[in-house]
Amino acid sequence: MQNTVMASIVEHIAQAGLKPEIDALAGPELVEQIGNVLPRYDAMVRDKLQKEAVATSNLADDRQDRLNKTADDPMG
Numbered sequence: 001m002q003n004t005v006m007a008s009i010v011e012h013i014a015q016a017g018l019k020p021e022i023d024a025l026a027g028p029e030l031v032e033q034i035g036n037v038l039p040r041y042d043a044m045v046r047d048k049l050q051k052e053a054v055a056t057s058n059l060a061d062d063r064q065d066r067l068n069k070t071a072d073d074p075m076g
Contacts, residue, residue: 004045007038 010031013019019031 004038004042006034006041010034010038 013022013031022031
């Protein structure tokens with residue numbers, strides 16, 4: 001997925017050739033650790049979005065069920 005802000009920053013660092021400068025300022029571990037975390041971060045975001053989509057879908061289904069029930073029996 002890697003459509004995150006972090007992924008964009010890492011990509012910019014690579015394209016702009018900034019890694020040596022960042023390594024000198026923050027140590028070589030920084031960019032490496034960000035790269036290591038990105039797949040897990042993306043998986044977490046994907047999972048959260050899926051759960052939200054399911055919850056939203058369930059709410060829409062519940063609302064439609066209630067509307068149908070009201071239409072069938074206005075007295076409830």
